[in-house]
Amino acid sequence: MTTTNQSQNFTRRDVSKMIGTALTIPFTVGLSTREAIAAGTTTAALGAYLKIDALNNVTIAIGATEMGQGILTGLAQVVAEELKLNWSQVVAVQADASSLSSNPFANPLFRAQLTGGSTSMRGWYLPLRKAAAVARDMLLAAATQLYGGTWSLTTGGRVINTTTNATHNFSELAATAATLTPPDANSVTLTSSFQLIGRRVPRLDVPAKTNGSAMFGLDVRVPGMAYAAVLHCPTNGGTVASAPTSAVGATNVINLGNAVAFVANDTWSAMRAASANASQIRWTLPANLTSRDTAALSAAAKSLVASPNATTHVYENIGANQAQAVSGASFKIDSTYNLPFLAHACMEVLNCTVSVTSNSCEAWVPTQGQQFLIPTIAAVTGLAASAISVHTTFLGGGLGRKIETDFVIQAVKVSKAIGKPVKLTWSRTQDFQNDKYRPNAAIRVQLGCDNTGTMKGLVYRNVSPSINIQRNTAPGNNPEDTGAVAGATALPYDIQNRLIEYVPLPTDIPLGYWRSVGESYNTFAIESAVDEVARASGVNPLQLRRSALANDARALAVIDAVDQLSGYSTASLPAGTGKGLAFLKGFGSYIALVLHVTGTAAAIRVTRAFYALDCGQVINPDAVEAQLQGGLVHGLSAALWGQVTFVNGMAQVRNFDNYRLLRMAEMPVVKSTIIQSSASPGGVGETPVPVVAPALANAIANLTGTRLRNLPLYPGANMGEGGED
């Protein structure tokens, strides 16, 4: 489909490459604002981001998607800071998708309206502060124009006369301010005395998430809408050969090419009609089933990781004779780590509500990828971009899956076919079996150190499928998939001789971006290997890392903070408790994790977790701590049980009953230290995840002496109502 390439021209890693692009702040007073004022509304908009109503409440439009990470609150804090707003007068809303080339809601870091790569605060922190300062200066100028004299900003959405101390609300000034020419965003003064940034202000979305009123994609209701369920081919990649044109229990049956939609008057009836009529669909199976068989892929990966003849891409070649540096070292390891395909398993299944008419399309989407939706819908419907509107709902988790467009395309096709609005919902089984999976990987690490724990050489060879190659976004024969080795390249460790290689593993299993992407597998291999070589040399794994990070003050501070918090180097643990450490510099942040475990290798329990994090300037420490606690859970579920297998193209996962996740009774106690810093904000959403699996494997090795190199640790786990069975 032509739209597919469009939607895949941006990847998270392309996005990373664009960091540092010169920014201009889109801040214009739109025509629509003036029209609104002329029409006598009491709400005035200042540029794209701010609206001020008659009660002096300030609504802030946020370009990043709220999927649980607290970004609506965090970015609103940043704006409210510059405007000295009281937190109680702040409202945050999700911006609609924009098709403007100067999209004001495109993340300034990479100029696309999407949420991923832990980039929202990194991209928006300064631009939004500048935009707010521009608005402040316009409001002050409006006060002078209306009342004369000079005015300064005071708290509560007010300006104060510098001579008379008279005050006026923003609401009295906004309409006039909106007619003024904005000052240059690069000339405005930003506040240096924070009242909201760095504070634990309550999340704006929490009340609605405790009373049922939060509107997720799944909750959207449009007058007159129908409900659709879909069935994809049980063999991944199969297409519809023939489908019935009607079916008992369904008002419509729509052939979507890659699936069949059954339409009814409620979701349950649609799902039931789909199940009951499944046998009437004939599928064309893909020619090559081996490339969709995980046992075959694991075998191929194991072969490639050991084969010198495989097509190999060198991503880092630092120093010289790396293999010799390893073999000549006093202590060396040569280990291969194997990781599985993973599903996203968002609590909210994929869904989309859409109303297509002959001349318009309106869609409500739980999306991380607004950038792609208007062009995609335009291609499916033939409508002009200006006829298409896309609203972002809350997301019941995104985790990288909801940046895709497949479920949106299906809903648009169904609405167009039946001529009325539709809500299309994937069943949990469809969601699990038709994911864009985290790639599997086989990673060989050869690492050597001397008897003081100085690492001398690293030879790293990653065999895994390439997201970019599969999506045809790789230029020529070069995979350009720096994401596939992210977490292994640009290591902060001072290792003089390093060779980082990547071997693409061909597969047709659909691949996608899973929270923390490349780091989710490379950090497991690197941090397990560092621990292995430390144990081989008898050097404390924390001290070995410390000496390799001697030139990186922020990294050292994080290592020392986790040591102090957990007592890793000093405290003696109770008998039967093991400890494991892992570290990551990534997503613009530094993080270290120590886990404590008890039990046996066959039945491990994680009892305590200690995180230290330097994410630069902290906006909301409460939200950061929540990401650490949640990132731990996400990482533990994956490391312990997470795995999707395919047998001849048929996904074996079907629901949470055979995709086990951590339950509350299994939750370790999490403590954390967040480093105080005024450095630029770093990413927080993904950062806590990659360190979990290696810290766990390292703790198990410490406890039992057994090194576990294959994830998940407990494959084949089931989950019943009681949490395990």
Next chain:
Amino acid sequence: MGNLQAENASATRINKAPTKAQTSSIGLNINGVTRTFSPSSPDMPLLWVLRDLLGLTGTKYGCGIEVCGACMILVDGQAQKACDMSVSEAVGRKIITIEGIASDPQGKLVQAAWIANQVPQCGFCQSGMIIAATAALKAGKHGAAIAGSINNLCVCGTYQRVLAAVSTL
């Protein structure tokens, strides 16, 4: 078609063949009000009645097989998974959903504890969590005993804050 059979087997409430017959009007006591509607069949799960017929979308679909708990509601004061309760089983019972939880004295306490502890992240599982905690509190449990009775799945991993919140109850 092995996978489809698996899907059918796991989705216990959707494996019966649909019929064209519409069931006649049914009244249920929901959040203190009698709501009248026509289900697509007498075995239509309450989950979908609430969500699609009555617009009470705070009760969530997560798995449809009673594993995740996102669809929990109070039925005569006890937590039940609405994905496995047919509309006919609900007749004559007193149903409270997340939308009505603030009118329940214990529900109001739980809701306040959730806000005070800033529990939700994405929020999708939280309706079920709050219902489960409310049912435990109504049954006379407190603190760790409430925690012990909550088995809802949360992919965001809000468990530490759920534990903090229920420790105050």
